[in-house]
Amino acid sequence: MTITTPDVAQRRELKTPVPGPRSQELAARRAAVVAGGVSSTLPVYAARAAGGIIEDVDGNTLIDLGSGIAVTTVGNANPRVVANVQQQVADITHTCFMVTPYEGYVAVAEKLAELTPGDHAKKSALFNSGAEAVENAVKIARYATGRQAIVAVDHAYHGRTNLTMALTAKAMPYKKGFGPFASDIYRVPTSYPFRDPDGMTGEEAAQRAITMAEKAVGADQIAAFLIEPIQGEGGFIAPAPGFLGAIAEWCSANGIVFIADEVQSGFARTGNWFAVDHEGVVPDLVTTAKGIAGGLPLAAVTGRAEIMDSVHPGGLGGTYGGNPVACAAALGSIASMEQDGLLDRARHIEDVATAKLREIAAKTPAIGDIRGRGAMLAVEIVKPGTKEPDAALTAAVAKRCHEQGVVILTCGTFGNVIRLLPPLVISDDLLLEGLGVLGDAFAELA
Incomplete structure (x- = not known):
């Protein structure tokens, strides 16, 4: 079988203004047929992508510091992913695991049992999206415990379905106008070191959350x-050290299922297989999606076998959940992480990018905080001398980067955070060039 991957030059080059004429033509076609509620960060239309570069329909090549929101962790059109997908498409595209099962689903579940935290017996159920995984984790926890209440935290994002909107903290654009939402959802403070009282430890922040949960809900109801x-x-x-461990201990002592939503932070993104690994915390259930399958839609709930097996036969599933092509992609993506040293690469990216960001921050009073782990890094932007969020400057800096051919994303409850999610296969030269464009944007606009 011939394996085809795009031959995309690994350099930034703008042949037209951004957006170019072909992208503008597609934008006009889109306006006639695509719902207005579906928005896009950049006004360019992608044609090909590989490594750390996205090429648009006008031939412009842009440095990718977004990875499709942490999806193409192993790089776009990763050769192992492409080879697995091409072979699988030639064999079976779909039968539905609930009708006639196939090996790929089992193989993915085996890898999840191997890689997720803890050495206990684990089982998985596969789905299509992060929101589906979170929703099913809640279903499983409720079934296993016989309880109803779910506790989430401030600044949370868990998806766009009705239940996951209820779990998500931010109203606009995720929740406004879409209620009523699912019931028995409660919110407590998280650990936010940049905005918590000075000197607050992770354990103290955890006790603050636990006290609120116990008083507002009752541990025996959660x-x-x-x-x-x-x-x-x-x-x-990133919570202060000790926060996650203290929460997990309290959950264990009270029969509460501790669910780690690793949809964005999982699969080598932070320099470990999962973000909880940095704290040595072992969740009862882990939800995964995004980076698991190299760009194809796949998600999972993985957890303690006795919890996962508590649900009656037929209680979990979905027509496309664990589609064979997506499973083949996941096995290729995981193989690339394992065999190409991508966990080490994520830590290297952290070192390189953090040094450059600190250099930029030394010249930019508007940068209030630099944080994150591995290739999941962020810059929080504030009014100089304060912690007041500056969403306007954040948007302006992001727009200028886009115009100069660098894909960066924003986030944050206050809209004042620039997040960096480069593919782990990006070269140091491209990474530093992209960050240089970011630094120039700050110098000009801040």
Whole structure:
């Protein structure tokens, strides 16, 4: 079989203004047929992508510091992913695992049992998206415990379905006008070192959350405590050391299922297989998606076998969940992470990028905080001399980067965080060039 991958030059080159004429033509076609509620960060239309570059329909090549929101962790059109997908498409595209099962689903579940935290017996169920995984984790926790209440935290993002909107903290654009939402969802404070009282430890922040949960809900009523170990849309918030461990211990002592939402932070993104690994925390359930399958839609709930097996036969599933082509892609993506040293590469990216960001921050009073782990890094932008969020400057800096051919994303409850999610296969030269464009944008606009 001939394996085809795009031959995309690994350099930034703008042949037209951004957006170019072909992208503008497609934007006009889109306006006539695509729902207005579906928005896009950049006004360019992608044609090909590989490594750390996206090429648009006008021939412009842009440095990718977004990875499709942490999806193409192993790089676009990764050769192992492409080879597996091409072979699988030639064999079977779909039968539905609930009708006639196939080996790929089992093989993915075996890898999840091997890689997720803890040495206990684990089982998995596969789905299509992060929101589906979170929703099913909640279903499983409620079934296993016989309880109803779910506790989430400030700044959380868990998806766009009705239940996951209820779990998500930010109203605009995710929740506004879409209610009423699912019930028995409660919110407690998280650990946000940049905005917490000076000197607050992770254990103290955990006790603050636990006290609120116990007083507002009651520990014996809580089915699950759900948290992103590093929060994504909320602002790439990494809790203070000790926070996650204290929450996990409290959950264990009270029969509460501790769910780690690793949809954005999982699969080598932070320099470990999962973000909770940095704290040595072992969740009861882990939700994964995004980077698991190199760009194809796949998600999973993986957890303690006794919890996963508590649900009656037929209670979990879905027509496309664990589609064979997506499973083949996942096995190729995981093989690339294992065999190409991508966990080490994520840590190297952290070292290189953090040094450059600190250099930029030394000249930019508007940068209030630099944080994150591995290739999941963020810059929080504030009014100089304060912690007041500056969303306008954040948007302006991002727009200028886009105009100069660098794909960066924003996030944060206050809209004032620039997040960096480069593919782990990006070269140091491209990474530093992209960050240089970011630095120039700050110098000009801040």
